[in-house]
Amino acid sequence: MTLSGMALEHAILVSLSERSGTGYELARRFERSIGLFWSASHQQIYRVLKRMEEAGQVAVNVVAQDGRPDKKVYTVSAPGRAELRRWLAEPSPQAGVQELAVKLRGALFGDPAAAAAEMARHRDAHAERLELYRQIEKRDFPAPDRLRGRPLHQYLVLRGGIRMEEGQVEWLEEILAALHDDGKDAR
Amino acid sequence: MTLSGMALEHAILVSLSERSGTGYELARRFERSIGLFWSASHQQIYRVLKRMEEAGQVAVNVVAQDGRPDKKVYTVSAPGRAELRRWLAEPSPQAGVQELAVKLRGALFGDPAAAAAEMARHRDAHAERLELYRQIEKRDFPAPDRLRGRPLHQYLVLRGGIRMEEGQVEWLEEILAALHDDGKDAR
DNA sequence: TAGCTCATGTAACTAGTTACATGATTTG
């Protein structure tokens, strides 16, 4: 067991925590709601579910059906819930949008304060990166209107980085404000 | 040969087109300029360079050094240039920011009009996706201020999707405007 | 009757990561 990465495992734990289901159903869910960003083939999901079952994170309930193959309905078991709670509280330093989305949708199955702390960490990290990119922009491209050819292309790539970081920071600010209100309300 | 995907190969072709270099150097470049988004370990790069050499896309020039191992300086060969030009003109339907950044930086080594056409395709695709997300937002979350718990988290994930698509569309608009001016100037 | 949905999987392959190994030179 490596216990690093494990992204799809955690996405599955979140989805099955929301509602038990078959591998087939999970594959379809990943195409839709969570799958705004995430995608996973049914082959991949079947393989991972098998591994998770062997590791005791999920339990299977085989349901016989007539006219079509037996269904294997998966449910998160106690060790799976514990693992999910652990992962939700732990920092994911390299997390992209997808992984944060999974953590958000998992927030109800862990500690809400830990979720907010994780979002704040990422907001800070992206704000720092944004600041760095803006400094590079100012230093290397003081007059962007006059750029042509290669330097123009380099500049445009940097602009992409800036825009992506801006989007990320704003999104995380929105999340933190909303989670804050949500917490106030629950108290 | 599969010829699908091949992302790292093309990033290497672009980087070596800008300037010949060793695998080690490529690994460092990927940490910096292009590597705003891209990253590749030296192990991976060495393996891919070997494959590309066998395929005739790059040529090696072994440079003896004293006190340290021989350098292998790689240069793009004619078939490599052809393959790069082919890929630059071809649509990459699933391309993310990184891949578009590579295509941008490669624009000088292919047909500029084809590069602009590819960017326009992506702008349209992202604009369409954005429109879809906005419709889902309006339909499923008409009063976002009152959301709590799970629906709130679902809403925030959707907001992330909207912000990312907005960023992408605006970036691609900026690219198209700049490429247009650049082309006008060259004529 | 052709194609989609439900429901499972195997096999082969491609891509990428992590750990390990070597060894001189330069910098703090």
Added chain:
DNA sequence: CAAATCATGTAACTAGTTACATGAGCTA
């Protein structure tokens, strides 16, 4: 003297993709 830089690689592993296979029921 320790750590980083230059410069190469192998081996083992994890993750993900693509192609193939089966087969009933339902829909246009």
